[in-house]
Amino acid sequence: MSDEAPSPSKLAPGVGHIGVARHGHQAILSELSYAYPLKLLSTIVHQEGTAVVxxxxxxxxxxxxxxIELSATVxxxxxxxxLTQGSTKVFKNRHGQRRLANSRLNSSNDMTKQSLVVEVSSHGALFLLPDPVTCFRAAKYSQRQVLKLDSTASVVLLDxxxxxxxxxxxxxxxxxxxxLNEIWINGKRVARDMLLLEERNETVSGTHLETLGGSLAPYSCYATVLLYGPILEHTLHTLAARYNTITVFKKASRPKIIWSFSSLCDERGGILRVAGxxxxxxxxxxxxTFKSLEDVIGIDTYRRTFG
Amino acid sequence: MDSDEEAYILLLLSDGNLPTGSFVASAGLESYATHGFLSPLPEQKGKDKVACLVDFIRNSLSTYARNSLPFVHDAMRVVQQIIDGTSSDESGWLDRALQDLSALDDLYETMTLNHVSRRASKSQGVALLTLYSKGFSKPRSSIPREDIRQHRISTLVDKFKLMIRREDTHGHLPVCWGVLTGSLGLSLERSQFLHLFLHARSLLSAAVRMNTIGPYASQQLLLHTVRPLVFSEAKNCSHLCTGLRVSLPGQHSEIDEDSRFDEDVLESQGPAMTWPLGEILAGRHDLQHSRIFNS
Incomplete structure (x- = not known):
């Protein structure tokens, strides 16, 4: 498979495209194409103007x-x-399949990569609400989500x-x-969130140091949510108000869940980080926190993500 | 610059009394303490408050080095470019350098996503430029007319400061540090190393003010425990850059805003945050019931 030059009609491995357009009350998928090992599946929802993939x-x-290289146009x-169905599991390599799966392996690179680029036109919206990524022992993984928005578009990006x-x-x-999460608005980069976690040397010049796990303890999940646009105005306002009412008195031990919020783009956007x-x-x-999205993406979709 | 001269500049810059505003910054340490992170976890037997403080310093140095040194690298390159510019009559050098610096400044702003760190970075950045123009630059009148280099540097710093005051650019700390040390003629290696050393030292000073450790313990940590950390982080990140396409003389047309940075370089060798917990805690600084620092 990898030896064949891709014909124009054939997509390269892992490539996919999604096109969504509005038709009256409905959203139609003007394009939905993908190639192994990526698979895209659309489901029918009754939410106005909304497509779920x-x-x-x-x-x-x-x-x-x-x-994986997925692009979408809204x-x-x-x-x-x-959405995804269950967490994205990243293996170092699939046991016993290393040889068989040669077509999926680029021998010079054992990194797993995912790239998602989405363009959202005026008054369009994107809700990127995957399950979390779980990297297994010794895995190497890199992902990027680049969103190019019109200034009237809205987005929720969960990572x-x-x-x-x-x-x-x-x-x-x-x-x-x-x-890497990026938001561009009308061609200008307004937010670039680049997180890099790497295993570490545990000793430097004889000093014993913390592992990566130690630096993230006691938490086993970190989430970042980028929000932008008119649809999120109320959500952003509520989050900021809630955040600003918190008063932290000196604690004896680390909280079970901890979060921070910062407004971006003159309060038209924001970034939320949560660790638990x-x-x-x-x-x-x-x-x-995002209960208000029920009305926007539909209760079924909301429950699939947060239920 | 010979090594004696460089050593003299290093001594000046490492003076703890320099008015750079770093004494009001704890870079998240105060919030880390308030949220209970100086107390070891139950499973960490034998660990104490000082060990937790060292963890903080290491994590803070690691994420700060990875995030800021690429900007120091490229800001110094921009300054170097105008110092090396040979043709004295060549116009446009100033606009090009200012465009490059503000592109770096913009990128740092888009990558510094918590409001507390943004605020601290801007106030320390502009303080450094003020320090240069009020404290380190020669009086204009005493610069010989033929010393084009000195004239250019003074002009660049003044104009960049003016842009910050007019809010045409942000004036973030790593960019301003690169401008300051580039203007003073420090080598890239020295500049980056000193930047991290000062970051570590200001964390330790904050720990002393918070009464986490005493002044002697602070010196001892700085000399023995923190030293290898500063060395290793400086080394790990010395080669990193933002992928900025520095404007060259003769490039009359403005670089397209979309392509100011080589995005592949930016992604593979560029700045990144490596400690998400520190980011959350830094962002929660203002929520503390009582606090002595601004960040």
Missing amino acids: YMLTYGGGLVGGDN QPEATLVL WITSGRKSLGEYWSFSRYSS EEAEDVRHWLGE
Whole structure:
């Protein structure tokens, strides 16, 4: 498969395109194409002007060398909700399949990559609400989410990661994880959130130091949410007000869940960061916080994400 | 610049009494303490408050180095470009340098996403430029007419400061540090190393003011425990850059805003945040019931 030059009609491995347009009360998928190991699945929802697409991978995970490149275009007044089905699991390599899966492996690179670029036109909206990424021991993973928005567009971008397979004793024991989130508005970059987590030297000049896990303890899930646009105005306002009423008195031990919020773009946008001891605590917290999205993306979609 | 001269500049810049505003910044340490992070977790037997403080310093240095040194690198490159510019009659050098610096400043703003860190970075940045123009630059009248280099540097710093005052640019700390040390003729390596050393020292000073450790313990940590951390982070991040396409003489047309940065370089060798917990705690600074620092 990898030896064949892709014909013009054929997509390269891992590539996908989504096009969403508004037609009366409905959203129509003007394009939905994808190539192994990426799979896209749309479901019918009754929310006005909204299309829901699941981003799936075969076997429910990604292995070293996988390269997913998804792009989407959201036309004026249309809404796209992008979801996953369960967490994105990143393996270093799939046991016993390394040779067989040669077509998916780029031998010089054991990094797993995902790239998502979405353009959202006027009064359009994007809700990127995947389940968290879970990188297994020694995995190397890099993802980027670049959103190019019209200034009247709206977006919620959720990006979260968990510490690994608890049952196997994994706690932030992957080799490398990076996640880039960018928001561009009318061609100008307004936010670039670049997170890089790497395993560390545990000694420097004989001094014993913390592991990556130590620096993130006691939390096993970190989430970042970027918000922007008129649809989120009320949500942003509520979040800022709630945040500013918090008063922290000196604590004897670390809180179970901790969050911060900063306004961006003259309060038309914002960034929320949450860390929790358990991923489910974070999911629950986000669900409560974004309850107002029920009306925007539909209760079914909301429940699939935060339920 | 010979090594004696460089050593002299280093001594000046590392003076704890320099009016740079760093004494009001704790870079999240105060919030870390308030939220209970100086107390070891139950499973961390044998660990004490000082060990938790060292963890903070290491994590803070790591994320700050990765985030800021690429900007120091490129801001110094911009200054170097105008110092090396040979043709004295060549016009447009100033606009080009200011455009490049404000592009770096804009990028730092878009990457510094919590309001507390943004505020602290801006106030310390502008303080450095004020320090240069009021404290380090020669009086204009005493600069010989033929010393084009000195004239250019003074003009650049003054204009950049004016842009900050007019809010045409932000004046973030790493960019201003690059301008200051570039103007003083420090080498890139020295400048980056000193920047991290001062970051570590100001964390320790904050710890002393917070009464977490005493002044002797602070010196001892700085000399023994923190030294290798500063060295290793400076080394790890010395090669990083933002991918800024520095404007060259003769480039008359303005660089397209979309392509000011080589995005591939920016992604692979560029700034990144490496400690999300520190980011959350820094952002919660203002929520503390009582506080002595501004960040």
